[in-house]
Amino acid sequence: MTRxxxxxxxxxxxxxxxMHAAPDVRQHHARAVGAPPKQRSQRQRxxxxxRSKYLxxxxxAPAVVLEIGIHVVPMLVGVWMSLLELTxxxxxxxxxxxxxxxxxxxxxxxxxxxTGKALLKSFGITVLYTSLSVFxxxxxxxxxxxxMQRPFKGxxxxxxxxxxxxxxxxxxxVITWGFLFQRDTGLINHVLVDQLGLVxxxxxxxxxxxxxxxxxxxxxxxxxWPFALLCITAGLQNVSTEMYExxxxxxxxxxxxxxxxxxxxxxxxxxxxxxxxxxxxxxDFNTPYxxxxxxxxxxxxxxxxxxxxxxxxxxxxxxGSAMSVVLLLFLLLVTAVYLMITxxxxxxx
Amino acid sequence: MAAALLTGSLAACGEPVxxxxxxxxxxxxxxxxLEFDKQTLAPVLERFEQQTGIHxxxxxxxxxxxxxxxxxxxxxxxxxxVVNIGNTWSASLQATNALISFDPQAFDRxxxxxxxxxxxxxxxxxxxxxxxxVPLYSLSYALYYNKQMFADAGISKPPATWEELVEVGKKLxxxxxxxxxxxxxxxxxxxxxxxxxxxxxGGEWFDVSGKPTFxxxxxxxxxxxxxxxxxxxxxxNPSNAEYAKNESLSDFANRKAAMLLWQAAGxxxxxxxxxxxxxxxxxxxxxxxxxxxxxxVNSMVAGINIAVFRHSRNLExxxxxxxxxxxxxxxxxxxxxxxxxxSVKAALADPAFAxxxxxxxxxxxxxxxxxxxxxxxxxxxxxxxxxxxxxxxANAANGKPITAAAIRAKLKAVEQRMKG
Numbered sequence: 060m061t062r063x064x065x066x067x068x069x070x071x072x073x074x075x076x077x078m079h080a081a082p083d084v085r086q087h088h089a090r091a092v093g094a095p096p097k098q099r100s101q102r103q104r105x106x107x108x109x110r111s112k113y114l115x116x117x118x119x120a121p122a123v124v125l126e127i128g129i130h131v132v133p134m135l136v137g138v139w140m141s142l143l144e145l146t147x148x149x150x151x152x153x154x155x156x157x158x159x160x161x162x163x164x165x166x167x168x169x170x171x172x173x174t175g176k177a178l179l180k181s182f183g184i185t186v187l188y189t190s191l192s193v194f195x196x197x198x199x200x201x202x203x204x205x206x207m208q209r210p211f212k213g214x215x216x217x218x219x220x221x222x223x224x225x226x227x228x229x230x231x232x233v234i235t236w237g238f239l240f241q242r243d244t245g246l247i248n249h250v251l252v253d254q255l256g257l258v259x260x261x262x263x264x265x266x267x268x269x270x271x272x273x274x275x276x277x278x279x280x281x282x283x284w285p286f287a288l289l290c291i292t293a294g295l296q297n298v299s300t301e302m303y304e305x306x307x308x309x310x311x312x313x314x315x316x317x318x319x320x321x322x323x324x325x326x327x328x329x330x331x332x333x334x335x336x337x338x339x340x341x342x343d344f345n346t347p348y349x350x351x352x353x354x355x356x357x358x359x360x361x362x363x364x365x366x367x368x369x370x371x372x373x374x375x376x377x378x379g380s381a382m383s384v385v386l387l388l389f390l391l392l393v394t395a396v397y398l399m400i401t402x403x404x405x406x407x408x
Numbered sequence: 409m410a411a412a413l414l415t416g417s418l419a420a421c422g423e424p425v426x427x428x429x430x431x432x433x434x435x436x437x438x439x440x441x442l443e444f445d446k447q448t449l450a451p452v453l454e455r456f457e458q459q460t461g462i463h464x465x466x467x468x469x470x471x472x473x474x475x476x477x478x479x480x481x482x483x484x485x486x487x488x489x490v491v492n493i494g495n496t497w498s499a500s501l502q503a504t505n506a507l508i509s510f511d512p513q514a515f516d517r518x519x520x521x522x523x524x525x526x527x528x529x530x531x532x533x534x535x536x537x538x539x540x541x542v543p544l545y546s547l548s549y550a551l552y553y554n555k556q557m558f559a560d561a562g563i564s565k566p567p568a569t570w571e572e573l574v575e576v577g578k579k580l581x582x583x584x585x586x587x588x589x590x591x592x593x594x595x596x597x598x599x600x601x602x603x604x605x606x607x608x609x610g611g612e613w614f615d616v617s618g619k620p621t622f623x624x625x626x627x628x629x630x631x632x633x634x635x636x637x638x639x640x641x642x643x644x645n646p647s648n649a650e651y652a653k654n655e656s657l658s659d660f661a662n663r664k665a666a667m668l669l670w671q672a673a674g675x676x677x678x679x680x681x682x683x684x685x686x687x688x689x690x691x692x693x694x695x696x697x698x699x700x701x702x703x704x705v706n707s708m709v710a711g712i713n714i715a716v717f718r719h720s721r722n723l724e725x726x727x728x729x730x731x732x733x734x735x736x737x738x739x740x741x742x743x744x745x746x747x748x749x750x751s752v753k754a755a756l757a758d759p760a761f762a763x764x765x766x767x768x769x770x771x772x773x774x775x776x777x778x779x780x781x782x783x784x785x786x787x788x789x790x791x792x793x794x795x796x797x798x799x800x801x802a803n804a805a806n807g808k809p810i811t812a813a814a815i816r817a818k819l820k821a822v823e824q825r826m827k828g
Contacts, residue, residue, distance in 0.1 A: 146503075147482075147501070148503050148505075148784070150479065150482055150483045150504055151482050151485070151504050151505055173821045173824035173825045174824075177821075241647075241650065242646075242647045242650055243647045264647075264649070264650060264802070264805060266650045267593060267798070267805065268802045352593070352652050353791075354595045354652075354795045356799070368791060372787060372791035373788040373791060373826070374479075374784075
């Protein structure tokens with residue numbers, strides 16, 4: 060750095076000062092420093108290079124700061140908590156909480172202990188629930204989007220109608236589902252049992268027992284599929300009609316067009332959509348919490364509720380954090396493997 | 409996620425108020441709605457401001473949020489000065505050391521320890537320690553019964569034993585109505601009954617050192633007795649297995665069930681259109697032949713305590729407010745509206761608490777009520793054992809047999825989870 064300080068200062072001036080004042084000031088500075096013209100132009104070029112080198116970082120900085128503040132710091136705090144015996148005795152002053160190292164993790168993944176067994180069972184239920192919910196939401200979204208691809212009368216109305224669940228506040232919607240699923244007074248049983256007579260004998264329960272899993276799945280799909288519809292509809296806008304015309308000339312039927320034109324064109328959309336749906340559904344807390352209250356039936360004991368109960372109801376935040384971190388690692392692993400596989404396939408394709 | 413939730417709720421807390429002329433007060437939801445409570449408290453707080461010049465900012469916090477909000481306030485050292493707490497949380501919150509202890513000096517500042525009803529004071533912290541709170545509203549369980557239904561079935565007096573309750577329950581159960589309504593999917597309600605039954609069967613949920621003793625014969629028998637009201641005696645509508653939002657209270661008020669075990673339900677019945685003449689109140693039954701070691705307990709000491717956060721910037725004012733809220737006059741005024749009982753002896757003498765309902769509740773509270781175990785893991789007991797019972801009710805409702813062995817296995821499993 061052999062440049063005099065004054066010259067560096069002048070670089071900032073034209074940017075900060077009002078435009079009309081800039082040339083004068085720059086000249087004045089240049090004269091004061093006494094730099095020959097040739098040197099000046101070289102310096103300007105270097106300055107521009109430096110500016111363009113830092114500009115991207117500058118633009119990204121606010122996002123990075125917020126990302127660190129909102130996501131990374133709480134995550135690291137969570138990791139720290141998971142290494143402590145953080146019970147009600149210590150929550151007021153975390154420094155007094157005994158450092159237990161990986162004890163919480165050992166209890167979490169010790170599948171012979173009751174804590175580990177319960178977590179594993181909850182994990183299994185969540186995997187099944189997520190797979191079914193994501194697949195069904197995607198399937199419904201794709202079907203609806205494809206059928207509404209060509210303009211017809213009332214298409215806008217139908218699209219709006221289909222998107223309603225996505226626009227409703229989750230609490231109000233799920234509370235309503237809770238009413239619908241009630242055994243004696245709910246609409247579901249009224250239709251199934253009283254009007255259609257589909258059920259022999261006793262009225263079924265939906266909010267407790269084995270059916271509670273299916274009740275939860277129905278609400279989840281109902282809430283999620285409009286988002287799939289939205290994304291796939293947007294993705295279909297980019298499929299050129301020429302490809303469909305060419306396919307039609309080649310004599311391709313509906314299924315052939317779907318598998319050879321629509322689905323391959325949607326691949327980038329689907330790749331992101333499925334991942335996002337998976338992560339959202341796996342972590343979904345509101346739906347089960349509002350539908351069942353704090354205590355979910357064992358058949359529908361999703362991992363988010365399970366962890367909530369392990370930390371808030373039992374006041375053991377260290378254990379809850381350890382479970383959260385294990386969950387986080389699992390989701391990171393799934394995401395990484397998924398992206399690796401789908402990206403490789405795209406390159407090969 | 410726990411961290412995210414904690415940080416999330418931290419952000420929701422207000423800044424502590426530094427001046428001596430304001431207080432922040434979190435009230436629990438005692439009436440039919442948050443708005444109702446706000447209106448009930450407004451004139452009370454105005455009187456306090458007139459007397460002391462201290463303005464109280466009140467927020468009525470729903471029960472579903474209160475404990476989490478308290479935990480967040482304890483963690484962050486920010487939030488309210490004075491709070492209401494469920495009295496069963498006293499020992500757990502005491503352990504956080506976030507609340508001031510009511511040692512003799514603190515009691516002197518609010519008018520002395522002797523003013524309070526001893527049973528209520530026993531549910532304000534771990535035994536042998538200075539209480540972490542003082543009682544504000546007191547409640548106990550009672551048996552509510554529909555007089556007309558009893559008369560129609562030719563029953564002259566309410567059951568005094570569980571055997572009698574089953575017998576009259578069967579008479580009262582027909583195509584239109586059921587003998588008893590139960591809040592089967594509500595873990596807390598379940599746990600409260602688990603406590604009472606266990607006491608009557610001579611059991612304990614925790615030993616003297618505070619360690620859980622869940623899977624004892626007495627506790628298994630206690631839970632089985634309660635579940636069997638639906639599973640074996642069939643005097644409870646199986647639908648009650650999914651009740652968690654006070655539907656059993658509605659069933660009773662809407663004449664779908666003849667009996668209900670509840671705490672101070674009168675004002676809620678009124679809100680649902682059932683007048684006080686329509687129902688009678690009796691004590692919760694006992695077993696006809698008490699098992700060995702069985703205790704004469706037929707209710708928990710239920711109630712709400714008032715506590716002061718150590719982090720308060722206006723401790724003087726906070727103590728002044730506790731003194732005011734537990735004064736005879738305000739105790740009468742508030743408990744009258746909420747249908748609960750005063751926690752100070754002098755206020756209990758007021759004619760407002762001579763109604764049949766309050767008389768029964770007071771009788772129970774003074775003689776046969778016992779506090780839930782004042783141990784730091786009490787809320788775990790409610791969550792875990794309450795959930796086991798919810799699952800058993802679900803099995804009973806679906807026609808699966810309820811066995812002592814299955815209950816024991818479940819209790820054993822949750823006991824191990826408590827130990828980590």
